[in-house]
Amino acid sequence: MLNIVRGSHVWVEDKDLAWVDGEVFQIDGQNAHIRTTKGKTVIANISNIHPKDTEAPPGGVDDMTRLSYLHEPGVLDNLAVRYAKNIIYTYTGNILIAINPFQRLPNLVDVRTMEKYKGANLGDLDPHVFAIADVSYRQMINEGKSNSILVSGESGAGKTETTKLLMRYLAFLGGRSGTGARTVEQQVLESNPVLEAFGNAKTVRNNNSSRFGKFVEIQFDKSGKISGAAIRTYLLERSRVCQINSPERNYHCFYFLCAAPSEDLKKYKLGDPASFHYLNQSACIKVDGINDAEEYLATRNAMDTVGITEQEQEAIFRVVAAVLHLGNINFAKGKEADSSVIKDDKSRFHLNAAAEILMCDRQKLENALINREINTPEGVITTSVGPQSATVSRDGLAKQIYSRLFDWLVNRINASIGQDPTSNQLIGVLDIYGFESFKTNSFEQLCINFTNEKLQQHFNQNVFKMEQEEYTREQINWSYIEFVDNQDVLDLIEKKPGGIIALLDEAWAISTSD
Known part of the structure; x- marks a missing residue:
């Protein structure tokens, strides 16, 4: 039972601010009358209020285990006080809490800062993501102990950026200098923009939201140098390929490709992204701060760095273009019951374009969309399907093609980076997309939220x-x-x-x- 008396400084719930602090001026049985610092007078049950630490320093504490009361309002107040001073990192024991600053803080993540945290004991310096990475690395070197760093939080919390900083610092500690060829750490770091282009999208809460989970396993040799790496991905949000809500976007690569140089647009029979069904379901086509044309070139450069050849890059973007064309194939009711046909000349154009880009037979592609094959003991039976079922088949094909492209891309990056089969020391970094709750959650969102739980x-x-x-x-x-x-x-x-x-x-x- 909390010892709440007249004169106690407490936290009480507030519908607008979550919690407000105030002073108890009257106790009435189990109810406390509180005068808040915002000028309101509220009555709350004693069981629903929390004591305030009046001895906490005005600038907050860098390790929340030092708080007298480790409850929700105390934690949130401490984080808010530090955040107001642009201090985004705070410890809770050996766990680091990072708050997204929504701006670049270059002095916080430059090489001089890396040098400062190299070899320092946890807690000797201000809380920082580099300190967590350094402890992990030193533990591996000194104790021969492999370990993993878990980056979790709600969507938009800054997990992906934090993961990049962890990777940069581990590359700083275990990287090789003076080599002419691309090093493992360079390829791991350069794989980020490639995977982001094909696995990230703008959501309501985040302009660069990871729509897949990623576990990066960095392998080290006996001298502590990076000798190999492997990237494993989970739970790609396949439904986003065919269905998006406003003001969200589909995967970045679709918009990047639609902003490519004119010779590429002509090659892939592309144009205005708003003319494609898989993109125009949302009113958001462009995003402030993202130049799709520049990002297209940056993605191609990153592919060069990780060893994806020019020919392979062409094939990758052919698949991306084909998915867009598939989404513009519409169906009308056929002459027979439960049958369908290609709706119009526009749909026929996109069917022909998809078949040409995928290098497959146009008639076979059409048949696959408007017919269904059923395996029976007597053999395969082919039946026609109505326009609605044909649309479902179209979207299923698009999702499957894109999902296989993404898996191929990850495997290709892994093959290019190379793994060290002799390594018995590794550090894993897990970045999985965050908990979100919508008015109607999809099954994919259930799986994501369950993973976070x-x-x-x-x-x-x-x-x-x-x-x-x-x-x-x-x-x-x-x-x-x-x-x-x-x-x-x-x-x-x-x-x-x-x-x-x-x-x-x-x-x-x-x-x-x-």
Whole structure:
């Protein structure tokens, strides 16, 4: 029970500001009358208010374990105070909290800053992402201990940029200098713009949102130099290829290609991005701060750096163009029941363009879209489908083509970078796209949010559960820290036999057997 009395300084919930601080001037049973610093008088149940640390320094603390009260309003206030001074990094023990500054802070991430954190003990200097990377590297070198750095947070929190800084610092520590050829670390860093072009998109909350999860495994030799790397990707948001909401965009590469030099546009039979169905479902075609024409050239240059040949680049963008043309193929009802035909000359043009760019037979492509093949014990039966089913087939083909292109791209980058089979020391960096909640969440969003809940459970396990169990074992005098344990949420989704995913599997099995 909190010791709330008259004169106590507390935090109370506020519908606009989340929390406001104030002073209790009256206690009425279980209710406290509070005069806030914003000039309001509120009444709140004592169980819903939190004590304020009146001895906390006005500039905040760089490690939140030093706060007298590690509760939500105390944590948020400390972060807000530091953020107002452009201090975006704060520790909670050995965990770093980073807040997106939404601006470039070059002095915070330059080479001189890297030099300063090299070899420094965690906590000796101001909190920084370089300090986390340095601890990970030193632990690997000194103890021969491989480890991973987990970057998590909501969409738009700055995870991708933080991951880039981690990679830059590890390349700074373990990079090779004076070599004529492209080094492993250069190729790993240069793979970022390539993967971003094909796996990132503008969303409501973030102009460069990762729509896939990425785990980069950096391998080191016995001397601590980077000797190989592997990139593994997860959960590419395939539905975005065919369906976007305003004011979001599809994957960057579509807009980059539509802004390519005229000879490329002519080659791929492209034009105004607003003329393509997969792009014009949203009113957002251009994004402030993103020059699509420049980014197209930068992506081609990055492909050169990671070893993707000119011929391969041509093939990659042929596939991207073909996907756009597929989206403009529309269908009309055929003469027979449950049949469809290509709707008009415009659709016929895009069908011919898609077939030509994909180097496949136009008639076979058309048949694949307006017909369906069913395998039976007697053989394959071909049936026609209506316009709606043909549209579903079109979108399914587009998603499958793009997904396979993305997988091929990742494998090609890995092959170019090269892996070190003799390495037994590695550092992994995980960047997975963040938790989001929409009015209607797709199944993909459920999987993304579930993944983030699993990561949160990992955080809870390491920060709260294991630490407090250790305090108990060592009989240390301590106060139990309350935290939200999301295990019930995970059980609801994944526990067998009654979890949501298990029930979906069962329902799917029944529907397919019917």
